[in-house]
Each structure stands twice: as structure tokens, then as C-alpha cells.
Amino acid sequence: MQPFGNTITDTEVxxxxxxxHGWEARYRELIKLAKQLPALDDADKIEANAIHGCESQAWxxxxxxxxxxxQLHCDSDARIVKGLMAVVLxxxxxxxxxxxxxxxxxxYFAELQLLSHLSPSRGNGLRAVVAAIKQSCQ
Known part of the structure; x- marks a missing residue:
């Protein structure tokens, strides 16, 4: 599996x-990034890999x-969440x-002007993704 981080960096994001310019343009960028993020194999979409705290399914x-x-690999059943994961990765x-x-x-999120445009539950889900990554890499 090709690590996503080898194809785009935080500087590029x-x-x-x-x-x-504007939230709609940033939203379009998130969707484009989501399309670049490789999907996880179905075998990896299991409870042990689930990220809890997201409204959507996320792994x-x-x-x-x-x-x-x-090497971090994330996936979600929601495009916007997958785009946010791409930003984190x-x-x-x-x-x-x-x-x-x-x-x-x-x-990083403040610089990208992301959180102010997300619902509180989506912002919490994004933080849950970050927390899951930090916990898994201790």
C-alpha cells in the first residue's frame, strides 16, 4: 500500500x-484530497481499527x-471526513x-481555516481522528 503522506505534504496542503478563497473553494479542495486518499481494504474496516467519536464510519x-x-492509513464512508483525514495525514x-x-x-487547522466552517460534531470527529493517530503512535 502506498503511504498517502508520500504524495502530499502539509506544506502543499x-x-x-x-x-x-472562501469556504466553498476549501470544501472543493477537501473533496479533491479525499479522492486522492487510497481506500482501505475491506478486511481492514473492522471494529479494532474503528475511530470512535466520528459521526461517520472511520478507520x-x-x-x-x-x-x-x-505509516498511517485512514478511510471513511463520508467524503468530507475522508478529505479532512487527508489533511491530517x-x-x-x-x-x-x-x-x-x-x-x-x-x-494547523486554524491556518487552514477549517474548524470555523465545520459543525461541532464534525470538528469533534476530526479531533477524534487526530487523537486516534496520536494514541496509536505512542
């Missing part, structure tokens, strides 16, 4: 969102490679546990 599979970098995938734990997600 920042540039995409900086060029997207996380993580593994540490021989270099100590975490761009920042955290293929990084060390120390980098993942130290990365300031709230500042």
Missing part, C-alpha cells in the same frame, strides 16, 4: 488552502516501518512518533 491502520516512521504520515505527538494540529 497549506498552499492549496491559501490559494482557495485507522498504523504501522511503524524499520526507520521508525509511522499530509501532516502526520511518514513521521516519527515524536513529530506526531509534537505537531500542533489546532494551529
Amino acid at each position: 497549506r498552499n492549496l488552502f491559501a490559494a482557495a 485507522l491502520v498504523s504501522e511503524q516501518n524499520t526507520n521508525g516512521l509511522w 499530509a501532516a502526520l504520515n511518514n513521521k516519527t512518533a515524536a513529530h506526531i505527538q509534537a505537531f500542533d494540529m489546532e494551529a
Whole structure:
């Protein structure tokens, strides 16, 4: 499975969102990112990989490679959630546990102007994705 983080970085996401004027343009970018995020195999969409706290169904599979970098794979049955996962993975995938734990997600989301346009439950779901990643990479 090709790690998503090898194809797009948080810097590229920042540039995409900086060029997207208005929420509708950012929403379109999220949908495009969702389409780039590889789907998990059905065999990985099990309770043990479920991310709890999302309204939608969401899953996380993580593994540490021989270099100590975490390979993160997420999927969701909702396009917008999958796009939000892509934004998170761009920042955290293929990084060390120390980098993942130290990365300031709230500042990243603020810079991208995401949270102010999400419903409270969707914002909580996004934070649940981040929490699940940080927990799995301890």
C-alpha cells in the first residue's frame, strides 16, 4: 500500500488552502484530497481499527516501518471526513512518533481555516481522528 503522506505534504496542503478563497473553494479542495486518499481494504474496516467519536464510519491502520516512521492509513464512508483525514495525514504520515505527538494540529487547522466552517460534531470527529493517530503512535 502506498503511504498517502508520500504524495502530499502539509506544506502543499497549506498552499492549496491559501490559494482557495472562501469556504466553498476549501470544501472543493477537501473533496479533491479525499479522492486522492487510497481506500482501505475491506478486511481492514473492522471494529479494532474503528475511530470512535466520528459521526461517520472511520478507520485507522498504523504501522511503524524499520526507520521508525509511522505509516498511517485512514478511510471513511463520508467524503468530507475522508478529505479532512487527508489533511491530517499530509501532516502526520511518514513521521516519527515524536513529530506526531509534537505537531500542533489546532494551529494547523486554524491556518487552514477549517474548524470555523465545520459543525461541532464534525470538528469533534476530526479531533477524534487526530487523537486516534496520536494514541496509536505512542
